[in-house]
Every structure is written in C-alpha cells, then in structure tokens.
Amino acid sequence: SQQGEEDPQALSIQEGENATMNCSYKTSINNLQWYRQNSGRGLVHLILIRSNEREKHSGRLRVTLDTSKKSSSLLITASRAADTASYFCATSAGGTSYGKLTFGQGTILTVHP
Amino acid sequence: AAGVIQSPRHLIKEKRETATLKCYPIPRHDTVYWYQQGPGQDPQFLISFYEKMQSDKGSIPDRFSAQQFSDYHSELNMSSLELGDSALYFCASSLGRGSPETQYFGPGTRLLVL
Numbered sequence: 001s002q003q004g005e006e007d008p009q010a011l012s013i014q015e016g017e018n019a020t021m022n023c024s025y026k027t028s029i030n031n032l033q034w035y036r037q038n039s040g041r042g043l044v045h046l047i048l049i050r051s052n053e054r055e056k057h058s059g060r061l062r063v064t065l066d067t068s069k070k071s072s073s074l075l076i077t078a079s080r081a082a083d084t085a086s087y088f089c090a091t092s093a094g095g096t097s098y099g100k101l102t103f104g105q106g107t108i109l110t111v112h113p
Numbered sequence: 114a115a116g117v118i119q120s121p122r123h124l125i126k127e128k129r130e131t132a133t134l135k136c137y138p139i140p141r142h143d144t145v146y147w148y149q150q151g152p153g154q155d156p157q158f159l160i161s162f163y164e165k166m167q168s169d170k171g172s173i174p175d176r177f178s179a180q181q182f183s184d185y186h187s188e189l190n191m192s193s194l195e196l197g198d199s200a201l202y203f204c205a206s207s208l209g210r211g212s213p214e215t216q217y218f219g220p221g222t223r224l225l226v227l
C-alpha cells in the first residue's frame with residue numbers, strides 16, 4: 001500500500017468477542033474512513049472521522065484517530081459471524097487531492113460462530 | 114436508496130483487446146472516482162471527475178482513458194489489455210469533490226484478461 005499498514009493483517013475471534021483493527025498512515029489527512037468488503041465484493045462505507053475528531057461511534061463501531069501518531073483504530077464490539085469480512089482504512093488528504101482515497105492493506109476478520 | 118451502478122459486472126477479454134467499463138453514480142452525485150483492486154491487494158486510485166472535468170489522476174496507465182458525461186455517468190476505456198490488468202474495478206461517487214465527502218462504492222466490475 002502507498003499509504004500505510006493495517007494491523008493485524010488477519011484476525012480470528014469468536015462470536016461475542018470484540019475485534020480491534022489498527023491503521024497507520026504516512027501523510028497529513030483531512031479525514032479517515034473505514035470500509036468493509038465481503039469476499040470479492042463492493043466496499044461498504046462504515047464510518048468517517050475528521051482530522052479534528054478523536055473518537056466516533058456508530059452502533060457497534062468505535063473509531064479513534066490519533067493524528068500525532070498518524071494512526072487510527074476500529075473497534076467492533078460484540079462481534080457476529082456476519083462481521084466476517086476485510087476491513088480497510090482509507091485516508092483523504094484534502095486540498096488538491098480532491099477527495100481521492102488512499103487505502104491501507106486491510107485486515108481480514110473472521111468471526112467464528 | 115439508489116446505489117452506484119456498474120456494468121458489466123464480469124468481463125472476460127483476451128490480451129491486446131479493449132474493454133469499456135461503465136459507472137452510473139448515485140443521483141445528484143457530481144463526482145466519480147475509479148479504483149483498481151488486484152487480487153489480495155488494496156484498492157488503488159486511478160482517476161476522478163468532478164462536473165465532467167478530470168479532477169485528479171492516480172496510477173492510471175496511459176493505455177486507459179476515462180471521461181464523465183453530461184448525465185454524470187462515467188466510462189473507463191482500457192486498450193491493449195495485459196494479463197496484469199485482471200482486477201476488480203470499482204467506481205465510487207460523492208456529492209462534491211472536497212473533503213470530507215463520503216464516497217459510495219459500486220459493486221465493481223471483475224475483469225479477467227486471458
């Protein structure tokens with residue numbers, strides 16, 4: 001990936017457990033978004049956090065952003081088998097980049113029933 | 114709610130052939146982005162359009178061209194196809210091109226070059 005790394009690359013947990021995925025990036029950003037992708041399918045937008053925000057919640061999702069460390073984390077609480085997918089962070093630099101997204105390498109999450 | 118539509122969903126081509134991928138953004142969305150995702154890779158930005166003008170350009174080969182039409186749909190034209198062009202091609206749309214604007218992705222076109 002041109003932007004950074006996601007950690008871990010793969011995560012396997014049991015239903016009901018929490019899943020935490022981390023994302024690091026290299027350049028200044030305007031916002032960071034998390035997407036979910038089921039095997040070989042489209043990207044589904046999960047949540048967007050702006051560079052001046054530190055934490056955001058949406059249902060079972062909690063996203064944090066630390067611009068000083070250039071990192072973000074996605075927490076999925078009380079995971080379900082249906083959460084099994086790949087999760088990507090994507091950053092937007094703003095300015096002349098006009099919203100293009102730079103993706104991280106993704107974390108493959110497997111939730112066992 | 115209406116989503117981004119891409120056609121075709123699957124495409125098989127021979128080397129050196131051409132391919133045209135189409136994208137229909139969400140109604141009222143004026144910005145379209147194209148991304149390429151190789152097997153096991155993260156999506157890579159190719160090109161974007163805002164109000165029918167090219168807005169930004171990424172790692173798009175010279176063999177590829179794209180445009181956005183008056184009805185805001187976009188087409189990605191790929192010529193002299195190579196085996197390495199086999200990938201999932203996503204189109205995304207948003208309202209306005211500045212940040213932060215959520216990009217909504219289509220289901221993708223899976224291109225296989227033989």
